[in-house]
Amino acid sequence: SHMRIVLDTVGESLDKFTSTKQLVQAIRDAIIGHLLAYLSGVLHRDVSFGNVMLVHKGAVKFYGFIYDFDYSSPVDSSKLGTPLDMDERKNLRELENELKERTGTVEFMAMELIDADTKTGVPHQAHHDLESFFWLLVCVVLHHTYHDHRKGKDAVAEIIGATTPRQARERKETIFYRKMFTVKDNAPLSYLLKRLQLKEGPRFRNITQIPVPLTYDTMLEVFDEALGMEGWPEDDAAIPI
Template sequence: MEAIGYINTRSVLRLVVSAKLSPAQDLAGADFLKVFLNVALCHYTAWTTANVRHRDINLANIMCSTDTQGEKAGILIDWDLATFDEDHHDGLERTGTVPYMAMVLLEESTEGSIEHSYWHDLEALFWVLVWVTYPAGTFAPWESGTFAQCRNGKSGYLSAGPSTTRPKEKFQGVELLVYRLKTFFSEINDKRTRHLNYAAFLKGTGWAVPTFQEEAPQEIWKAFCKLLHDVIPFMDLPDQVVIGQVIKDFLVHADNF
């Protein structure tokens, strides 16, 4: 009888355990804003200290963790499209989720010619806040239309006065902040649009096209935090007071970065 040989094998089982997260979009106004600002700070820190660029900020990528005391914190997930400095990546391809993409990235003329900047991700965060503040379907055309249609819709939103659409009930206190941010992003986008139009004109003449001087992330962050500082005194209505406190608590940490 032939002996039956046995082969000893060794298996290694690895488990990845992470905290249970919930979608931030399920949160009410003050809780969502706290998570939103957490993510803004996380993103800024990753960009400026680790040179990690997310490049796909959208509502589905913002999650919430809750500790045993009930305290909520924002978590930014889905870093699949992120780039690192050591990758030597030029960052020129157009990335993002259309309803939340920065307006300049929705321009057909900019595809493959503009490096994805910190500003583009911060603007995407703004569109997340706009999207979640108003009732479902308010900005549906941005999701189903073309890049140009989405850009035109956003341009119309920025150029209009206060929205005639009422925010969701639990986001009424957030609306003032959204309006102030709307003015902030409108002014910057106007500046970028003027540059694009000027560049298009120069291309037709054969003259050299000047490079747009993008503000450093640190300068943009300072301007963003200043806007938050400036809006607090105006949050005096009952549904705004709690929002103002969330912003105050955030700025205690944000001003150190």
Template sequence: MPDNSSFTNQIEDLFAGAQYTPSIDINEDPRVFVRLVLGLSSPNESDIGLDPSIQWTIENGRKVRGVLITRGSDNTEIVYPLLNVDPFFRRNNIRGRCTTCWRVSDPVSGEELLVKDSWRAGHSISEYAYLQEALGISGVVQMVSHGPERGQTKDFRGFENDFPGDFENRMETRLAMKCYGDPIVEFTSAKQLLCALRDAIAGHKRLFKKGILHRDVSIQNVVLGKPEAEPGDCGVLIDLDMATRRGEDGFHPHTDWRIGIPLYQSIMVLSSNSLSQPLPHDHLDDLESFLYILTHILYSYDCHGALHEVDDLLTDWDECSGTIAACLKESFLARQFLPKNISMRWPSASLDVFRGFKDLILPMVDQKVALTLARPENGPEILKALMLDAEHHYNGVIRLFDTGIAALEKDDNYEASSILQRRSTSPQTLLQPPAERSYLKRRSDGYPDSQPLVKRLKLKTSSSFSSSDTDSSSSDSL
């Protein structure tokens, strides 16, 4: 007969790996076995690994509502009612930040807020440090409160002060932030899309003025503003987990291919894995990522937000990586033509912004590629000059968007006035009663207010789900 008198206790830690005990014989160590059973049966939620800061109301064996308890920067307790018993976003990677986001209600104003839990690497700066500096900046997510660090994985591992060489400590942070609109791919007009990207880029510029670089610009990290948003908040840049601060030498850390989603990474970031001396990650890399967001949308949707067949260009970018993906993007930037099936889906104003954006990015990419190949002695001076010219780079991009938005508004006004003129001069308008409109069936050429999520583009990426000035901002100085 097999011997079933021994056991091991294993704990799976999403942040630092697995931990387990040696085999324990329950006949020789019955007390250990009893302690284990009592521990797993404990009514104390912390004893069995549950988070006591989230409490549930149970009815008929099901969670029906709950509250999330946190602390403000002054360490006062804040109790947020949960708007849903399930988080609306959660990263399920085996190892990583384990980001979990909840929708909650402000206990005083009733305003909908977002609470974000995440486990950052112990050596990195907490997101709330960057969000603190972003307070009051249009186009960037706004923090409401943050509490003290909620825990560290080193405290759960039983190492005391003797840590293995490959152990990476992680620290939990909980932030409360403002809620905004849908993901940017939920746009319903060309103008809404350009306004959203324009304001997110302007917000990125203001962060850069404070020495902060986002480094993770992607389609997941730009959201639409609320329907009533003022100019400057029509699009919002979120998720500053990977942000970094400019160093004393005036540069940000080197490009790192492990940061960001490859589909939107710049050519320099994609190439960094094969370079012995990668260039510093700079504002141009992030602006290039904004271009790839626009490319993704133009090549995948029409101007009303309806999804079309995934273009081979995006598939190739998504399936390749490193220098191969970088070469594909270099070829794309140099390409002068646009496929007809795509150009027919978008107004000329949107396409002019797209072409102009490419024309601005291409020469600067060429200049940085040349630096990695030739390695001139004055390379640092050239990079410094690019950094000092950042205001010109940002303003050039923002002007493109402002021009495109103005052109779309002009077209909308012309179309509206033409319709009014036709109605006022048409005999049928005067002689016939208006036709009855059926609300039971949408016309075949109409578009829903919001595309179903199931129909939205889902490219397979290894990193996916691994966060104004009322004028053109051209007067802002860096």
């Protein structure tokens, strides 16, 4: 007897989007996939350009997915809000120590993780990955759409293109301390970017304010609101770099 292996491509990179609405739908679906993994006890921890893909048109009824769980860690999302017994507390302490290892691609890494001391660390949590989805969207939009960012074609290098944690922190701050850029003739996408900035930015602009981490519900609500708006262009495929 013999065995045959059939290989096929099920996705392609985000810079191949045929419309900005498809891009946003793909990232939204990847967030849902991230949530499903989290509810199953897995935290991805490396949301980045190469790990979120577009689904081939017509292949299935969704637009995007997240994959590559090489840096993922187990989490217990089943007992939120319930007391832990002694063994569970011990396991939780061990897990927190593991999650304090800083992981992720620095361009898309949450700012709290960038700031974290490498010795004491900050446990990598779901809201950090949700912030990474925001940076992913910003990066792709700046690369592949017409926008009014003051740096023009150099905007990606200004905001995302950092090679060290310190650079990443300094450059990402410009998104939160300045007016959000808009996308030409694309009110829904511009609205989405602004809403996400308003959801995330106050955590870093106001040092006296108690931080309110992003949640899946909040993130998906904003995406769904934008996707439900009229005015999405139909032929605004990704602009080649």
